[in-house]
Amino acid sequence: MDCGDLLGLRGLLEPRGVAVVGASSNLESISGRPLKLLMRYRYQGGIYPVNPNRESIGGLRCYRDLLEVDGPVDVALVAVRANLVPQVIRQCSQRGIGFAVVFSSGFAEGGDQALQEEVIREAEAGGVRVLGPNCQGLVNLAKGIPLSFSASLDTDRFTGGSPGGIAYVSQSGAFGFASFACASDMGARFRYVVTTGNQGDLDTVEVSRALLEDPEVRMLMMYLEGVRDSERLVELLKAARGKGVPVGILKAGRSASGSEAAKSHTASVAGDQRVWRAVLEQHGAILLEDLEDISSLGLMCGAPRPRGSRVGIVTTSGGAGIMMADLCSERGLAVPKLNPNAAERISRVIPPFGSPVNPVDVTAQVINDPLGLKECLEAVRDSGDVDMISVVISMITGEAGLKTAQQVAEFAKTCDMPLLCSWLIDQEHGGEFIELLRENHVPVLRSLRQSAWTLKALCDSSSSLDLGSSGSLAPFRVPEGLMGGVLTEHEAKGVLKAAGVPVTREELAVTLEDALRSAERIGYPVALKVMSREIPHKTDAGVVALGVRGAEELKEAYRTVMARALEVPGAKIEGVLVQEMVKGLECIVGVKRDPVFGPVVAFGLGGVFVEVLGDLAIRKAPVFVDEALEMVDSIKASPLLGRFRGRGALDKRALAEAISAISRLALDERVLELDVNPLFVMEEGKGVVCGDALINLGE
């Protein structure tokens, strides 16, 4: 299938000729294996070993340098010591070779940033695109082209087989190819594996974006330690969503020690993990944690998209069926009862001691007669009550095991919804059945937990493909004329009000008389707060009086807060803010600038919820109102916003609109930090009010 020039990377992915610079006569070494693999895969283009110390290697003529190579070459595989690489790149450019895949280590990952920069400078000057350095190269399984030294490829399994639809791009060469091999073992079928190493030039995002251009790519998986440009990552995720391609991302460097290791591994900056997780989920990516996730998600590549989250379980073991139902339910999937017609159909083929509802238990009776299993599966599929099917088989062995596997495989051909088999059996008794299922492209796992995880991941990814806010949100600009630094509450609220966030009724009073008049206009009870840019934390400094109920109380509170403010060294006092007292559920909306993703917005409930429990929803700004509603619903404490203890539901719509407005303000680069705390949420129809706010505009 023609897929254009793969955004300029076709030459790398389907080269007309390949030179191997530093080709070793030892075909098992790092510098020898690329040649061995090219020959093993019967690569159809020209193969040109380059080694000044040899006449020929593996029956192929050896060239002294790249300039001597005569045929068309699109890729140079570079396996010489690091200090020789700049010169090889120069020769690539002289020879018009568009791509260099640099296996050599000894660059930024080991501290020699300067050498890496020299390589990239040479490449840029000569129009050469570089994969690596410090990578294991790539394989194009659709065309049978290995450009790697990975032992994973040194097998006949991939040389003539039918390629699958997974494009896998990994920063780590070793993990990338190891996980590819293990996932392939489990039955996952890949189309491309590309490792990017130090990403001196080409990175995971650019390569992934190019691979998405191949219409045969049905799933994208990435192993990332960091990204250079988070906007491009977000654009990639949007493009994948637009093409209906699910994306699984394993983000490594999640812990402090992991992120420290990531820096030296492929020279990445790992970043704040909560923000990473939030942004990836916001854009519909499935978060992977290890090799098991890569394998099991990979098995589902090309599976039909589930229409919902209802799982139908058909099992030969009551116990395993119950466990699967638990594991699914705990992950938010539904395991609904089947309608009477479907149950009746199932009852006809299972023994009376089985269960025809959900989980459907066909019992160990299948050992005597496995032929009813397919009928049960069809009844569950046709019931209209489920969106995915989980088949859980226990120790069914021998002839019955074979028939069971055959029936599941036959059923799979007619199944228009995701089907995942969990077969709890040891290798000795069940290896051949599992193999039979894999040969028939039926996804099969041995772990119930992993099976439930996989169905949930598939379901989440499918619903996120339906979502996707299109269009864009324009930034709100901070009004001109405001001095930099931390604004007073009154100034900050002026900014928020201009952005469309409702704020408390309040007036700035410069004398006691003013304050009394303001309180009359606003109506008691009121709050008094001293405004000074030098006192950003007013409560800590004791310059706030709440619930002031009348003129006498106000006079006393006024004197007290002023006296305390005057004690703060260097504080310039702008006046006292007289403010209405508001009642409502207290929420917090904050903005910070993440070093990787830029402005991000966080939402949670006030009090212990955010500070102690860390119950927060985070999104990259800007946030559409419907996304903000999702944020609100995603925190653990969200039931408090519904009807609760005799009071009506709160105004989630107004809250979401305020979060969205704040997120647009976050797009103004002047806003370094913004905290609305509390944002009071009233009952439905009554809106929200910002009670206090802090904005830091930087210097």
Ligand SMILES: CC(=O)SCCNC(=O)CCNC(=O)[C@H](O)C(C)(C)COP(=O)(O)OP(=O)(O)OC[C@H]1O[C@@H](n2cnc3c(N)ncnc32)[C@H](O)[C@@H]1OP(=O)(O)O
């Ligand atoms: C973590 C991951 O897995 S990601 C992947 C990261 N990459 C790696 O791990 C690779 C680490 N190893 C290196 O970086 C090494 O420097 C290598 C593999 C690139 C080179 O290793 P060396 O031991 O220096 O290479 P080696 O001695 O095998 O030389 C290879 C061949 O190049 C030949 N050679 C020497 N100089 C040159 C030259 N200028 N041009 C071409 N060939 C040359 C040698 O004669 C040798 O051939 P021979 O074995 O037939 O004698």
